[in-house]
Amino acid sequence: VTIMNDLLDRFDDLCNATECEKIATIGDAYCCVAGLPLPRKDHAFCCIEMGLAMCRIMKRFNLIHHENLKIRVGAHCGTVIAAIIGKTRFRYDIYSRDVSLANQMESTGRSGRLHVTEAMMVQASKIYNFGIGEEIEFYGQQIKTYYVDPRSSYLRRKHERFGSEQVTYRRHQFETVSSSSDMNNNYNTLFTADSALRNMLVLDSANSDEFINNDLRHAHDQPMSLKPLSLNGHKIGLNFLERSSFEFDLIEKTCVYLKTHEDKDLFGLGYSFKDNELEWHYQRHAAFHKEQIDIDSFKIAPVLDSVMMAVATTTMGIHFCNFKKHFLDKTDASQQWVDFGTMIAVIAASWSISFMFYLVGKLYKSDLHSSGHYRRFYSIMAIPLVRQILHFLALSCNFVFLFRMYQVDTLSKKNFLLKGYFTSVLMNISCYIAIMPTYCDILVRFVGLLVILAMSFILRFYYSRDKSELITPMKNIVYSTCTNKNEDLLRLQPSPYLVLFDFIQPIIITLMIEYINRSSFIIKRDANIALDDVKQIQEDTERLLGNVLPNFLLDSLLQKMYMGTEDITLNFAENVETSAVAFILINDLFKYSDEDMGSLLDALKVMNHVVCSFDKMLPKYPLVEKIKTTGQFYMLAAGFNKETEFEECLEQLLDFCFVILQKLEPIARQIGYNDPELNLQIGINTGQISTGIIGATKPLYDIWGDTVNIASRMCTNCPLGEIQVTSMVYDRLSNNSKYKLVKRGKIGIKGKGLMETYLCYLMGGQDQSTSSSSSSGRSNT
Structure with missing residues (x-):
C-alpha cells in the first residue's frame, strides 16, 4: 500500500499537469477522464499524454526502487454521463458502455503500453503514431484496437513539466495506528512510512525522462523524517493539503462584520436602523432576548423605571402638600379636596405604571409560556410604542404638581425662592428619570426634557421683576441674584442656562447609550450568524466524513478532533x-x-x-x-x-x-x-x-x-x-x-x-x- 500511495500521489500531480479529472482509485486501478466537468476539444490529447506519462513514471519507479511492478493503461473516446448516486458513500462517478469499453481496453492491453480503441486513434491520428493491436469482443461486437507509440509523446518532446514549481517536494506521513491488548487482534499496524508528492522537474533537452530519474533518486536518498499532515481548525474538518476556501471566507466575513459595524445604515436622533428588518430584530432582541448575563440593561431597566418614577412622583406629592400648607393662602375647602384628590390620583397612576414596568422586568426572567395572560401582557408591553406612551405618561405625572403651583395667584415674596427651589428639584429628578432607564425610547426622553426646559424659561420670565434679566451677564450664567426689599439677603434662583446644560447632557448620554446598545447588538448578531455558519460547516463536514469513512473509524476520528490531544x-x-x-x-x-x-x-x-x-x-x-x-x-x-x-x-x-x-x-x-x-x-x-x-x-x-x-x-x-x-x-x-x-x-x-x-x-x-x-x-x- 505504501508503494501504491507513492504512485497515486505522482499520478495525481500528473492529472493536474495534463488537465485531466481524477474520478477515483478502484483498488489498484486509477480512473481519470478528460473533458469533464467542462468539455474540451483536446480531450483525446490530454488522455493520451496522461497514459503515456503514467507508463514512464512506472518504468523509472521500478529502476530506482528495484521493483517489478507492471502497469496497463487503456483509453477510449465516447459518451459518458457523470453523476452521484446512492444515499451513503456516494461519490462522483461516470457511467456508460464506453466506460466499460475503456475498462476492457485496460484489462486486455499489454504491460507498459497505452491501449486505445479506433475511436481514440481517429481523434489523435494527426499527433501520434499508432501500432495495430488485437481485436477484442465487446457485447458481441469486434472492436479494433491500437497501441500508442511512446516516442511520439508531445510533452516528452516539448520538455514536460509536472507541478507548479521547479523543485518543490510535498510530503506527508501516514498515521501510525497503535494496537493494544484490548483492541481487536485482527487489526495490526501495517506501516509507518513517508510518501512524497513531488512536482516534476524541468526536462533536460538531451533526455526528457531524466526528470523522473533525478526526482526519484533525490527522494530515495532523503531521510524519512517529515511532519505529519494534521487536522487544523478545531472541529472544522480535514485539511486537505491546504486550508479550505470556506475557512478563509468565514474568517474574512467575520473580520468585515467587526470592522464595519459602525458603518451600518443608521439615521435619526436615536440611531434607528434604516433596514426595517434589522430594526425589527433589534426590537425583538430587546423584548424577548433571554440570555442570562451578569447585568442586562434590558432586564434591569423596567425595574429602574418603576422605582424612579414611583419615588419621584411620591416625593413631589409630599413637597406639594408642604407647599400648600406653609406658603399658600387659605383656599376654600372644595379646592383643597380637589387638590388632595388630584394628588392621590396622580400618585396612584404613577405607581400603577411603575408596577406595570416592574411586572415586565419580573416576567422577563420567567417562563412566558406558563400562562397565556402573562404572555399576552408581555407581548403588549414589548411593543415600542406602548412603552413610549407609558413612559411619557409617567413623566407627565410630575408636571401636574408643577402646573397646580403656577395656578395659585396669592404668592408672597418669600414664597418665590421656595418655588424656585421646588422647580429645580423637579427638573433634576425628571432628568434622572430620563437618564437612568435604557428601556425607553430616545423620543420620549427628548419630549419630556423639552417640556421641562420650556417651563423653566417660562418660570424665569414670569417671576422676574425685571424682564431684562433674561439676558444676564456672564457672572449670572450659573447663579442669578434676586434682592428682597424687606430682607437684604442673597437669594438663589435656578438659571435657565443651568437647565439648558441639564437638558443637553442627558440627551448626549442617552444617544451614547443607544449607540452602544445598537452597536453591541450588531456585533452579537453578526457573531451569532458566523457561529451558526461554523456549526453548519461542522455538521456538513461530519456528514461528508461519514460518507468517506466507516462508522467505527469516524467515531475514533471525531473523538480525537474534539479532544485535540493527538495529531490526526x-x-x-x-x-x-x-x-x-x-x-x-x-x-x-x-x-x-x-x-x-x-x-x-x-x-x-x-x-x-x-x-x-x-x-x-x-x-x-x-x-x-x-x-x-x-x-x-x-x-x-x-x-x-x-x-x-x-x-x-x-x-x-x-x-x-x-x-x-x-x-x-x-x-x-x-x-x-x-x-x-x-x-x-x-x-x-x-x-x-x-x-x-x-x-x-x-x-x-x-x-x-x-x-x-x-x-x-x-x-x-x-x-x-x-x-x-x-x-x-x-x-x-x-x-x-x-x-x-x-x-x-x-x-x-x-x-x-x-x-x-x-x-x-x-x-x-x-x-x-x-x-x-x-x-x-x-x-x-
Missing part, C-alpha cells in the same frame, strides 16, 4: 487479518445504451434506484460496511467490528446478499423497469486486506489486497442470480447449517489460474445447482 493525519492504512469482501454486479444495465443521452439517463435512474434501495436496507445489518459503488459494482465488506466474532460478520454479509437477490425484481418494478435480463452477480471471498485512505486528491476510504481482487473475479465469473464463494469461505461455512454450499468446480481466474469455487444457497431454498451447471466451465478471458 490525512493518510493512513490498517491491516485487517480476517475480513469478508463482497462484490455485487448489477448486470447489463448499460448493455443497450449507446450515445443517446436519453437511454443513458434511463439506465442511470434504474441504477440509482437500485443502489438507494440497497443503501436503505444496510442499517439492518450493522456488521456490514458499504465501501463504495464504482460503475455497476456495489462493494461491501465485513469483519471490521472489534467485539464481534468473524463468523457472525460473515453471516450478516451473506444474509444481506440473499435479501437483495430476492428483492431486486420488486425494486425494479417500483419504477416500471421490467427487463427480465436485469440480475445480480455476487462474489465473496475472505482473507487479509488493507484498509485506509491514500492519494493526494479525492481521498476516499478503500480496501486493497489479493482478497479484494479475488472477490472481484468471483463476481465477474459468477452465473446470473447466484452467489459464488471461494474455498476460504467454504471452510468458514462448512459446519454452518444455515447455508448450503454446492461445488461448482475449478474455473479460470485471471492472475490466479484455476481455483475451486462454490455456489452458496440458503438451507431450504431452491437448489439451483443444476441450473448453474451449464456455467461451471465459464472462465475469465
